Amino acid sequence: MISSTILRRVAVGACVLVPLSARAQNSQTAAVFLRLPASTRALALGDVYSAHGGDEAAIFYNPGQLAGADTRSAGVSVQRHIQSTALASLAAKFPLGVGVLGIGVHALDYGSADEVAADPGSGLGSPTGRTVSATDFAAAVGYAVSRGRLRAGGSLKVVRQQIAGVSGGAGAFDAGVAIAIWSDAGLALSVNNIGGRITLSGASAPLPRTARLGLASPSGKVGPVRMRAVAEVEHERERQTGIAGGAEAVWAASNFITLLGRIGASAQDESAAASLAFGGGLAIRHFALDYAYQGFSVLGVTHRVGVRWWAKRP
Template sequence: MKHRVIRFLPSLVLTGLLSSFAADGFDFLRITYGGRAAALGGAYSAADGDVQSLAFNPATLSGSENHRLVFSYIDYLADIQSGFLGYQLRLAGHGILAVTAAYLNYGTLPRTGVQGEDLGTFTPGDLAIGVSYADSLKCRIRWGTTVKYIRSAIDAYSADALALDAGAVYHIPVHMLNIGLSVQNLGRTLRPFIDVKETLPLAFRAGFSKHLAHLPLVISGDVIRYARQESDLIGGMYFATGGEFTVSDFVLLRFGYHSRGAGQKMGTEAERMAGLSFGFGLRLRRILIDYAFGSHGALGDTNHFTVSMTL
């Protein structure tokens, strides 16, 4: 069985799942789920957030006032399907509590023996379940933390981990500016796939979000540093930037870029868009619909759909 799993892993990389498997384990934690965040290139560590922002900085949740239910679906690379479900509520005293679940389904894949014989099929997948809490100190300082259980499964093998995210946001109302800092995926593997415990994709983020004074535009930027450098595509340091333009009370247009796209360009015209993203938001009373398109060059494109409802 070990030989079959080992033979299978390189095929994932060759088919474009570079963002899901690497020397680090549980690399699906790098994925951007929310439609708004994806359209902004992932520059979201200082956003006026909701439950979508937990994957970037749990402190941003403190800037949200309402009970909210969020569902996201991603048509990801190489026909991978992914989703996110979250619920947040303001507690009677202080702070906001949120519960989230994210999954990745790689589809049905062939199981092959050492000699290449057909041994049927299997469906690998990933799951992360988190509980978050966020609050503010003297109005300007917001803080938050997330504890999450993580599980990955490949055929008969599985791995489990526990991780912590933590962050802070400094809010400057007079300048309509947020400055955010966060650490992600600080934790350890509880049970490895085979013998060696996989390391989590530990990351550090710093960013800003600013409402322009004389234009209905919010600009944002992040610098992200991963503790491990896996390749030009995975790990290391990169930046992300984005903007959200309010067309009306009902329509928002968004655009973004992340510098990881530089490693995903292979020279063709279409692949020159690698790293670029764009999308829109539609406000329909208590419902917000977000869509984002992201180009990953040689790896393909992603489509992100999010529906959030204020309760």
């Protein structure tokens, strides 16, 4: 008998992430953790990152944007999620040949709990002395090239889910393009989780295929602060189309210290996550510490912290 604690964490996570409309139609997708933010910067911007992100986290949102900056970079972020679960992401990118190679890992750990065996006589369970756990995991590798104003790329990923002794997995493909319109303004299109179905205990479901159309405004100065706005339209399999947006403010306090502020909002009201998120960051030379906050309507709040490093191409 699987621990009720683990089942409750998995069930609550699914209820938070699976839209009400899909549940009403008795139709769901697998690996709903792929909907969760994979970057601290992205979370603080309302998870709007297909047109804005040119760092290593682009591997999770728009692989074409891996070629958005001629740098090497790496980052890791951790978020204490709902019901004592933990969400973490790790990514890196570096120039290779005529383009840029990116790698990334995204995981949700539901923790562990004591295993309880059913006792038909008493109707109660008894501990077995063993523990059970549940984990969702995705690993991706991608490549992107840049030609003039156009950037394009793709990535292959492996997705695995494990609950106690039951596990399943699938392969998928992401593709994305971005084009510079003027200055640093850009338009981007990406499609994630193409193909693949996960089967657990005989039940099969497709991955949450998602299409994003994003727009990033040109940077503008308000006094000493440089501002940039982003917006995105997102459509996911079996979900309503959603609109989200965000803004980032950057202030160079000195030649090697930069302060950042971010805010994001979503108009899609299909999950328990609050529509507003915010955060900030501190960059010192080639290192940055980022923070993001998001609330849930009935399940408290979550905090995400990330660390990044980058360097120009030698």
